[in-house]
Amino acid sequence: MTSSVGKGARLFGHPMHPVLTDFPIALWSTSLLADVAGVWRGEVVYREFAFWSIALGLIVAVPAIVAGLIDYAAIPQGHPAAKGATWHMWIMLGAASVFSCSLVAHIGRFDLSSFAIWLGIAFSAVGLILLMVGGWLGGEMVFRYGIGSRDDSGMKGL
Numbered sequence: 628m629t630s631s632v633g634k635g636a637r638l639f640g641h642p643m644h645p646v647l648t649d650f651p652i653a654l655w656s657t658s659l660l661a662d663v664a665g666v667w668r669g670e671v672v673y674r675e676f677a678f679w680s681i682a683l684g685l686i687v688a689v690p691a692i693v694a695g696l697i698d699y700a701a702i703p704q705g706h707p708a709a710k711g712a713t714w715h716m717w718i719m720l721g722a723a724s725v726f727s728c729s730l731v732a733h734i735g736r737f738d739l740s741s742f743a744i745w746l747g748i749a750f751s752a753v754g755l756i757l758l759m760v761g762g763w764l765g766g767e768m769v770f771r772y773g774i775g776s777r778d779d780s781g782m783k784g785l
Contacts, residue, residue, distance in 0.1 A: 644694040647694050719757070722758045726750070
């Protein structure tokens, strides 16, 4: 293994950011499914499940964001991946912000005629779309440019 630029946040030699993103993505995706099930079934338990999925997703997103920022700072200036990494960062921060709005919309009484239910679903749907786009860009960082690979010194494009 060559020592190189762009190592970022690691634990026992493994990049931390990709692993830390799994839980927020799973929780936020599940929240939208729970919301849809809640509207379909008309049961409050699904809305509560969605609320807690979003809340837990936001909590566990904090370490993922911190690790991502450390990785972002480790990308050399002028590297071909820098522009995509910037887009990835802003889109994913946007997703977290949209899910924060969804969490606020989930506070309150469950009533199928409530505007807040549909607003929460809309925020979660937009957040999920942002997660997919941002996740794709994150994959580009790894698979196209080698960001976070064991040997970053051979990053493609350098």
